[in-house]
Amino acid sequence: MKVNLMHGAGGAVFSDLLGKTLTKYKNNNAGGIGLESLDDGAVIPFGDKNIVFTTDSHVVRPLFFPGGDIGRISVCGTANDLSMMGGKPIALSCGMIIEEGFDIDILEKIVASMDEALLECGASLVTGDTKVLEKGAIDGIAINTAGIGIVEKPVRDNGLKPGDVIIVSGTIGDHGLCIMTTREGFDLGEQIRSDVAPVWELVKSAMDAGEIHAMKDPTRGGFSNAINEMAEKSGVQVRINEETLPIRNSVRSASELLGINPLDVANEGKVVMGVSADDAEAILKAIKKNKYGKDAAIIGRVTEGKSVIMETSIGGERFIEAPVGDPVPRVC
Amino acid sequence: MKVNLMHGAGGAVFSDLLGKTLTKYKNNNAGGIGLESLDDGAVIPFGDKNIVFTTDSHVVRPLFFPGGDIGRISVCGTANDLSMMGGKPIALSCGMIIEEGFDIDILEKIVASMDEALLECGASLVTGDTKVLEKGAIDGIAINTAGIGIVEKPVRDNGLKPGDVIIVSGTIGDHGLCIMTTREGFDLGEQIRSDVAPVWELVKSAMDAGEIHAMKDPTRGGFSNAINEMAEKSGVQVRINEETLPIRNSVRSASELLGINPLDVANEGKVVMGVSADDAEAILKAIKKNKYGKDAAIIGRVTEGKSVIMETSIGGERFIEAPVGDPVPRVC
Amino acid sequence: MCIAIPAEVLEIKDGNIAVVDYGDLQQEVRIDLVDVVVGEFVLVHVGFAIQKLSREEALQTRQVFEEVYAAMEE
Amino acid sequence: MCIAIPAEVLEIKDGNIAVVDYGDLQQEVRIDLVDVVVGEFVLVHVGFAIQKLSREEALQTRQVFEEVYAAMEE
Amino acid sequence: MSGGKDIKKALDEIVDREYTFMHICGTHEAAIAKSGLRSVLPKGLKIVMGPGCPVCITPQGEIDAALELAGKDCIIATYGDLMRVPGTKGTLDSCGGDVRVVQGVHKAVDIAKETEKEVVFISVGFETTAPTVAATLLTNPPDNFSILCSHRFVPPAMKFLLEQGEASLDGFMLPGHVCVVSGYEMYEKFAVPQVVAGFEPDDILLGLYMLVKQVKEGRAEVENAYPRAVSKEGNKKAMEMLYQVFEPCDVEWRGFPVIPKSGLRLKPEFKKYDALDKFGVTIKHVEKNSACICDKVLRGIADPTDCKLFGKACTPQNPVGPCMVSHEGACRIWALYNQKKY
Amino acid sequence: MSGGKDIKKALDEIVDREYTFMHICGTHEAAIAKSGLRSVLPKGLKIVMGPGCPVCITPQGEIDAALELAGKDCIIATYGDLMRVPGTKGTLDSCGGDVRVVQGVHKAVDIAKETEKEVVFISVGFETTAPTVAATLLTNPPDNFSILCSHRFVPPAMKFLLEQGEASLDGFMLPGHVCVVSGYEMYEKFAVPQVVAGFEPDDILLGLYMLVKQVKEGRAEVENAYPRAVSKEGNKKAMEMLYQVFEPCDVEWRGFPVIPKSGLRLKPEFKKYDALDKFGVTIKHVEKNSACICDKVLRGIADPTDCKLFGKACTPQNPVGPCMVSHEGACRIWALYNQKKY
Ligand code: SF4
Ligand code: SF4
Ligand SMILES: [Mg+2]
Ligand SMILES: [Mg+2]
Ligand SMILES: [Mg+2]
Ligand SMILES: [Mg+2]
Ligand SMILES: [Mg+2]
Ligand SMILES: [Mg+2]
Ligand SMILES: [Mg+2]
Ligand SMILES: [Mg+2]
Ligand SMILES: [Mg+2]
Numbered sequence A, B: 001m002k003v004n005l006m007h008g009a010g011g012a013v014f015s016d017l018l019g020k021t022l023t024k025y026k027n028n029n030a031g032g033i034g035l036e037s038l039d040d041g042a043v044i045p046f047g048d049k050n051i052v053f054t055t056d057s058h059v060v061r062p063l064f065f066p067g068g069d070i071g072r073i074s075v076c077g078t079a080n081d082l083s084m085m086g087g088k089p090i091a092l093s094c095g096m097i098i099e100e101g102f103d104i105d106i107l108e109k110i111v112a113s114m115d116e117a118l119l120e121c122g123a124s125l126v127t128g129d130t131k132v133l134e135k136g137a138i139d140g141i142a143i144n145t146a147g148i149g150i151v152e153k154p155v156r157d158n159g160l161k162p163g164d165v166i167i168v169s170g171t172i173g174d175h176g177l178c179i180m181t182t183r184e185g186f187d188l189g190e191q192i193r194s195d196v197a198p199v200w201e202l203v204k205s206a207m208d209a210g211e212i213h214a215m216k217d218p219t220r221g222g223f224s225n226a227i228n229e230m231a232e233k234s235g236v237q238v239r240i241n242e243e244t245l246p247i248r249n250s251v252r253s254a255s256e257l258l259g260i261n262p263l264d265v266a267n268e269g270k271v272v273m274g275v276s277a278d279d280a281e282a283i284l285k286a287i288k289k290n291k292y293g294k295d296a297a298i299i300g301r302v303t304e305g306k307s308v309i310m311e312t313s314i315g316g317e318r319f320i321e322a323p324v325g326d327p328v329p330r331v332c
Numbered sequence C, D: 001m002c003i004a005i006p007a008e009v010l011e012i013k014d015g016n017i018a019v020v021d022y023g024d025l026q027q028e029v030r031i032d033l034v035d036v037v038v039g040e041f042v043l044v045h046v047g048f049a050i051q052k053l054s055r056e057e058a059l060q061t062r063q064v065f066e067e068v069y070a071a072m073e074e
Numbered sequence E, F: 001m002s003g004g005k006d007i008k009k010a011l012d013e014i015v016d017r018e019y020t021f022m023h024i025c026g027t028h029e030a031a032i033a034k035s036g037l038r039s040v041l042p043k044g045l046k047i048v049m050g051p052g053c054p055v056c057i058t059p060q061g062e063i064d065a066a067l068e069l070a071g072k073d074c075i076i077a078t079y080g081d082l083m084r085v086p087g088t089k090g091t092l093d094s095c096g097g098d099v100r101v102v103q104g105v106h107k108a109v110d111i112a113k114e115t116e117k118e119v120v121f122i123s124v125g126f127e128t129t130a131p132t133v134a135a136t137l138l139t140n141p142p143d144n145f146s147i148l149c150s151h152r153f154v155p156p157a158m159k160f161l162l163e164q165g166e167a168s169l170d171g172f173m174l175p176g177h178v179c180v181v182s183g184y185e186m187y188e189k190f191a192v193p194q195v196v197a198g199f200e201p202d203d204i205l206l207g208l209y210m211l212v213k214q215v216k217e218g219r220a221e222v223e224n225a226y227p228r229a230v231s232k233e234g235n236k237k238a239m240e241m242l243y244q245v246f247e248p249c250d251v252e253w254r255g256f257p258v259i260p261k262s263g264l265r266l267k268p269e270f271k272k273y274d275a276l277d278k279f280g281v282t283i284k285h286v287e288k289n290s291a292c293i294c295d296k297v298l299r300g301i302a303d304p305t306d307c308k309l310f311g312k313a314c315t316p317q318n319p320v321g322p323c324m325v326s327h328e329g330a331c332r333i334w335a336l337y338n339q340k341k342y
């Protein structure tokens, strides 16, 4: 069997590959939360605290897009996974694989953007590695970052409880639709901007305001993928109210134009969390104070059962499923 | 200006690129040893201990070669960098970038090999990420690992002192010549085997036996590159005695056949260290007890001055320089 | 088939091109297939306006709908 | 130019091929350019034996060398 | 959307027995799935999908031709929909060639203007889409541009379906956006209840209501529930352009035999834009060689769950037939939205 | 290696004034650099490098031809040495084509047997190497195999050097492995002191000793310090094969004008293996357009440090001229091994 593009798009197909191959490590846990959990990061007990540890490779195209670039994503992507575990981002590593002939000016811009994002995260890039491959062996550049954070009490993605309320920290689909419209030549300019941003401060204020039972960033596979993973791992049903989903008008228009479900595409500066109903308003208020949380909303609730259900605006119901493969713009 | 293959080969050319671009981070240090040091890893103080943190991307071709494979290298490469800082490897992350169409059977073999190496290292792979790129966007597979280790007193690569003795933990050039002869169709079969191995146990026994002033693994750019970096960062001269360099007969023959200096190619299971002359014999003895240290030898000494000098067998002298670009087999 | 969405014509350019607005989102589309002026509504499919919509109907889809519905209820 | 290294012929195969040993390293080389038998020494360049070396001279390069040297010293 | 709730109530009241209607438009299917519309229908009322997705009905031989062109160092421009449809030897997405997703044919021409390579646009679509291609070819694209012409007309397929008589249908929901362009006069020859419907959930509910009403009243005509966009005569300018460039031809549909006059081919004056001619590629008929019953699903005589492969060998992850590939394919939609129990 | 120390002593004793000898073999230069041999020579004794590295003396036009072939969808097989030599538009290493490093011409033929693509072997080298190519072409390689023929003979270049008279040399160290094949009879016509030497440090020291001795004794003949491999007549079988396949021709060397009879071309019977013919590529003369003085360095009339670019615009990292590219190029070796002070 061969790896195909679907395998890389998260969701059910990736789980197949993962389950069969990429989680076959017996040495997969250093004492806390390990690879077996497939959470946003691992947790390693260290003295009276915990180290959070995570990694992501970044291959976004185009390298620069409205609202961000591969450098900003490389830093935020990893810092946000640390944050999803409740961890304060401390230090990042950076492994770059670069194609021969790559423009050093562009590399400089990427580095500058990473540095700016690091400053915003309050983290440092402390160790790195660079490989240059011959022309054709890689398309431009790929950036891996790994990150270390510190947390006292980790937050998991599997802690949803019936009665919990689902909060999303802002509008859905911005990054994915920005990338797609930029990449496919829809000539929409800066009208749709990526939301790529570090969310640690937002997460911290939410944690300070109440009890967060589960948390995940809706990156690849989008909200659909994140909420399904959370529901499945927690053994609960999640019911989402279509009319409460925060989606920018421009993003909604673009999603209709491209025939793409905005819930299925990546966000790079958002959090989906399940919180106790009692704390929901306080947490929402705290999040809304953050500059990346202005559009936060309560969008659903957790019940007994399984699956994720969308309660549609005509009073119908349908499943929200993790997307199969990366969405492709379509006309029919 | 464009990135070229030389930039990826370590040594002086890479330093140019590094110095100008890839070290331009202001946020480069989390309180201990950071990116600015360009040591084998970073050090972050944590309570009364230190976290060591490092990363490497692995793109070795062929994926499987006599003595090892990309999986084993991915684990050992990072675990060894942790060891070079004196750190015990604890946990690794793994970011795979895979080309669509890659064989899942091969992926399984790579994973199994990583797992075996992890067991030998005493470390765990606790977090991962996988990206699948469309055909042609990457050549097969690239594996990034980052690693976390723990150390009380870090060992640097810049601590050589005049009077120190240089020890190498075993034969030089095995991995590089194995790869080169395998790749270029010299049909030498299993006659030359990579030395890829985790060296933590060896390093630990050396640290227990005496004082190690500086340590580095002679990976890309080979012994020539490692010893030059150590000398330059330490502000000393190193004098190597050609006749004491441990080089396997088969490797020497291959190096003549290919017109390649065995000191210029990568080792993946070796350590170069500078130790106080008083401890040298005890450390050497300790290293020789380890299964990866049988061919260890004292090969030189540290003096005032700069550069690395080879004292040749005819009584001459020449510089040992960091190689420029990856060596290419040649006939003239 | 086929995805087509309503948009308002904001500007007519040379070469059968109009700038339209889908709702906080503007794009240039081809108007080879329709005769429109600024302010009119069109249905856009694969980057082409394929038909005009009357302004009222487009703005008040629901209202038209409910009229039909009301007629039915009789 | 040109890199060429001595090797001992271990085996002769069909098609002008010999297995040679460079010193703990064996390889198949082409012997189109020389007439050799097993046990002889050859100089190998770009995968071809380009000349025979006498066994004694090859085994004892130093010795031959020192003879020449001694002759000079007279 | 108060209208929707009222219509729902009206529907609940009017439906008194089992009714099955077929829509023949993928966009209808997508809207139905997205809004969870089937979950609000009164018991007995069923809406099934016909051959309305251009991806599903494009025969494998045409995909193979596209793949063959991709192997000839051409830039292939295509709607995203076609990227993952399996041909005999893989998909456009993973063929390794230079395949680019475009919004429309004019963007493919833009690519051709910027390159010296050959650019081939995979030109699929019904009446809605064909005029955009015609309009573009009438503006004199560069010589390195051509199209793989795979257009199809809806009415001949509907005629074929009706003549088969296999599916026991009470009527048809006509494709709104096809009718925007073609109008609906040509459907009046079919002696079955038909309603042209739009794509909001309310539009579809209204269409269903009008269909049930027509059946109950014993009528068999074409009604229009989408008057804000559709008129009887359609977009005459667009249809004229279409016939300036294309002429009808007999063509195979996936799941159907050759249907007379159901395809479009380039007229002689525009033959220079025909990629098949230009590159000497021919379309071969590929016999289906698996247990896939897409053909029956497309003809409305089987549900996806009737297929032995459904959910087993054939999943959205590893699709066997085009109905599992297309976003609007009945099998895929059933697998994603209708199957899981909760 | 006790011999070396004794010879050193003997050399120290015999050298009484300034002597400059030229070797014309890159492998000599590499051995000298690797062993730090210059650091043990007595004051006054100097060994300089002549046009002995096939990489350095291959004109830019021939590299350009190789790059042109790489752009024609051919598999290029080459010795690693050539990978980084700059042509007008880049190097083989970074041209993006399918360029493979092989140990020898027979491995390039092996590649051709396994593929349907055209395989072009970039065939450089002196008398040592050309017979291996001849032997291979005599074994009937497949039709998709051809060579870019860039071979050269040493004696005509030496003749040219001597006729120029620019370099004030006391004698030549003859290239041991060239003489292994060609013997050294043809060098006897040159009225200068010459010694054939091997490649161990001791061999080279011995060669130098014999050269000084010859000069001091007022002789000008060819002596052999490498008798374990070299005989006066060389490898007759190899030279016969060479002349079966190739014939001498006039050719340009980098840093030199066209030197009569200094190149090899394929005889008519073997023209079908000529890549230039096969692909309609011609070799163009490229005027040097920089301050690079490689030509003078190669002729022994300038040291690398005489070049304005040396160590500044021209470094091993960013080579301008071939003498900085080749592992055996004088400029590179000086930059790496001779320059840094300690
Ligand atoms: S489930 Fe798959 S195999 Fe079966 S009819 Fe549908 S597409 Fe064809
Ligand atoms: S230093 Fe560079 S530019 Fe100058 S002669 Fe040497 S190769 Fe040419
Ligand atoms: Mg995450
Ligand atoms: Mg992430
Ligand atoms: Mg590294
Ligand atoms: Mg979490
Ligand atoms: Mg290291
Ligand atoms: Mg390493
Ligand atoms: Mg990830
Ligand atoms: Mg260190
Ligand atoms: Mg592609």
Ligand SMILES: [Mg+2]
Residues within 6 Å of the ligand: A134, F092, F093, F094, F096, F097, F098, F099
């Ligand atoms: Mg290459």
